[in-house]
Amino acid sequence: MVAVTKLRAADRHGEHMASLESIISVRGINKVYPGQVHALKDVDLDFPAGALTTLLGPSGCGKTTLLKIIAGLLEPNTGDVLVKGRKVTAPGPERAFVFQDFALLPWATVLRNVGFGLELRGMAETKRNEIARRYIDQVGLSGFEDKYPHELSGGMRQRVGLARALAVDADVLLLDEPFSAVDEQNRRKFQEDLLRLREIERKTFIFVTHSIEEAVYLSDRIVLLSRRPGRVSQVITPQIDRSGSPEEIRRDRAYLDTVEEIWQGLRQFVD
Amino acid sequence: MDARLEDPVAAQMAAQPGEAAHSRRQNLWWRLASIALFFGAWEIAGRVPINLAFPTFSATVAAFFEMVGDGTMLKAYGLTLQPLIVGIVLSAVIGVSTGVAMGLRKSVEWMVAPVFIVLQAAPVAAVIPMVTFVYGIGLTAKVISVCLLALPVIVLNSYKAVANVNPSLVAMCRSFLGSPWQQIVKIILPDASPVIFAGLRLGIGAGFVGIILAELLITPTGIGDLITYHRAVANYAHMYAAIASIIAFSALTLSGLQWVEENWVRPEKRGS
Numbered sequence: 001m002v003a004v005t006k007l008r009a010a011d012r013h014g015e016h017m018a019s020l021e022s023i024i025s026v027r028g029i030n031k032v033y034p035g036q037v038h039a040l041k042d043v044d045l046d047f048p049a050g051a052l053t054t055l056l057g058p059s060g061c062g063k064t065t066l067l068k069i070i071a072g073l074l075e076p077n078t079g080d081v082l083v084k085g086r087k088v089t090a091p092g093p094e095r096a097f098v099f100q101d102f103a104l105l106p107w108a109t110v111l112r113n114v115g116f117g118l119e120l121r122g123m124a125e126t127k128r129n130e131i132a133r134r135y136i137d138q139v140g141l142s143g144f145e146d147k148y149p150h151e152l153s154g155g156m157r158q159r160v161g162l163a164r165a166l167a168v169d170a171d172v173l174l175l176d177e178p179f180s181a182v183d184e185q186n187r188r189k190f191q192e193d194l195l196r197l198r199e200i201e202r203k204t205f206i207f208v209t210h211s212i213e214e215a216v217y218l219s220d221r222i223v224l225l226s227r228r229p230g231r232v233s234q235v236i237t238p239q240i241d242r243s244g245s246p247e248e249i250r251r252d253r254a255y256l257d258t259v260e261e262i263w264q265g266l267r268q269f270v271d
Numbered sequence: 272m273d274a275r276l277e278d279p280v281a282a283q284m285a286a287q288p289g290e291a292a293h294s295r296r297q298n299l300w301w302r303l304a305s306i307a308l309f310f311g312a313w314e315i316a317g318r319v320p321i322n323l324a325f326p327t328f329s330a331t332v333a334a335f336f337e338m339v340g341d342g343t344m345l346k347a348y349g350l351t352l353q354p355l356i357v358g359i360v361l362s363a364v365i366g367v368s369t370g371v372a373m374g375l376r377k378s379v380e381w382m383v384a385p386v387f388i389v390l391q392a393a394p395v396a397a398v399i400p401m402v403t404f405v406y407g408i409g410l411t412a413k414v415i416s417v418c419l420l421a422l423p424v425i426v427l428n429s430y431k432a433v434a435n436v437n438p439s440l441v442a443m444c445r446s447f448l449g450s451p452w453q454q455i456v457k458i459i460l461p462d463a464s465p466v467i468f469a470g471l472r473l474g475i476g477a478g479f480v481g482i483i484l485a486e487l488l489i490t491p492t493g494i495g496d497l498i499t500y501h502r503a504v505a506n507y508a509h510m511y512a513a514i515a516s517i518i519a520f521s522a523l524t525l526s527g528l529q530w531v532e533e534n535w536v537r538p539e540k541r542g543s
């Protein structure tokens with residue numbers, strides 16, 4: 001049961017209809033880096049509220065570039081980013097970023113790092129620490145509040161990055177390959193935690209990865225980007241029953257079919 | 272998902288605070304041993320003697336206490352410290368702010384970087400007589416000598432520190448809606464601080480060189496005068512006591528700076 005939408009000019013119209021419930025839309029994005037590197041070409045996408053959408057594509061196709069443009073950290077050459085229908089050009093309180101390299105303050109404790117987004121907003125210390133403690137607990141790091149980042153493992157550092165993004169209570173979480181610097185064991189555990197977090201937090205996730213299995217395991221929607229210049233080549237909506245255990249999900253027929261489907265779609269980009 | 276129970280790395284880390292204290296104590300031991308070894312070798316070399324002008328360690332210590340007792344040491348330090356402190360404080364304030372401004376703004380970088388690069392390469396000892404020529408032999412000339420030696424390294428280190436700040440932390444600050452001011456105060460300065468402090472340590476060390484050079488080359492005052500005078504009258508133990516005391520004083524000042532950095536600015540570096 002895999003619904004595949006080939007995005008041709010003809011059915012862009014359908015995407016527009018869907019944008020009614022979409023919290024973020026990008027329209028006609030082009031990004032050319034200095035030196036004529038055409039990273040993104042005519043990207044139109046809608047990200048439905050409450051869904052986890054994955055950006056998947058070959059290395060160097062512009063996934064990070066697209067995510068940073070959505071975050072407002074990078075300016076596109078042409079095109080707009082709309083958040084809840086309003087055009088944005090800078091970071092905003094509705095979006096929070098989880099960085100691939102964690103981007104934690106080495107001189108600050110876990111507690112201060114998690115509350116840092118709130119600190120920048122001028123929230124009083126007692127109040128932001130209370131909120132930070134709640135999210136530290138939620139990502140499974142209670143007891144580590146007073147540790148410094150260099151005292152933590154890679155997996156734990158990324159949990160700090162996630163907690164910091166959760167603490168500012170944004171509607172949309174942008175995650176750039178959050179597990180790429182984490183070992184396989186922690187990666188799987190983190191994936192399960194992320195699924196569980198989605199149940200409680202009811203947020204919109206936009207997630208970059210280059211693991212097909214990870215994308216299928218986690219996502220409601222998977223956007224396949226073509227090789228550079230990156231453009232949307234397919235949007236896949238896996239229909240996977242996630243009520244079972246992680247092992248059951250990974251053996252599920254729909255899961256395996258979707259992985260195969262994506263592999264077929266991506267094969268054209270492999271030499 | 273209880274990370275405390277499942278993560279072996281975490282369990283290992285719980286054991287670490289005690290270990291850190293242990294290695295700190297051991298560190299201190301090694302330092303004391305190295306100092307004792309050095310003084311022992313000095314004593315033996317003085318007794319051999321390798322040179323008639325080379326006093327033993329014990330004679331030097333005795334001379335030191337004699338000069339502390341009769342007040343000459345205190346008076347000398349009073350004279351030396353005044354231009355030294357003024358010069359170092361000026362160099363630190365001007366140097367760090369200039370360097371940070373250079374790192375933040377290309378226009379400032381282009382305007383002032385060449386001056387300090389040339390100054391750092393220049394054999395400043397050759398310039399000091401010229402300073403005397405222009406500013407006479409008073410406090411100003413000595414403060415300028417200290418600044419000439421201390422400023423370039425402080426400026427250039429602060430500049431390099433800011434230019435090499437982790438761009439990912441800056442992006443993080445922007446994405447969590449930090450203002451440009453917060454970006455400087457909460458990200459750039461703390462991230463740059465280890466290299467800025469390294470520059471300050473080098474700069475203060477150079478400032479000590481500057482003040483002693485000035486006291487030897489401009490007019491004999493303070494510690495420079497003690498050294499010159501006791502050499503002239505062949506009181507070598509006293510001369511060495513003056514030299515050793517200024518070296519020790521400089522080393523203590525630099526340790527104090529490191530303590531400030533580790534306890535107030537970058538607490539995560541403590542004990543590592």
Ligand SMILES: Nc1ncnc2c1ncn2[C@@H]1O[C@H](COP(=O)(O)OP(=O)(O)OP(=O)(O)O)[C@@H](O)[C@H]1O
Binds near residue numbers: 037063066
């Ligand atoms: N600052 C930059 N200047 C010039 N070219 C850049 C810059 N940043 C990225 N690029 C180029 O743009 C293209 C897209 O980069 P991007 O980082 O978005 O790719 P990606 O899909 O995230 O790749 P990966 O899977 O390796 O992380 C790449 O070819 C890259 O070399």
Ligand SMILES: [Mg+2]
Binds near residue numbers: 065
């Ligand atoms: Mg990337």
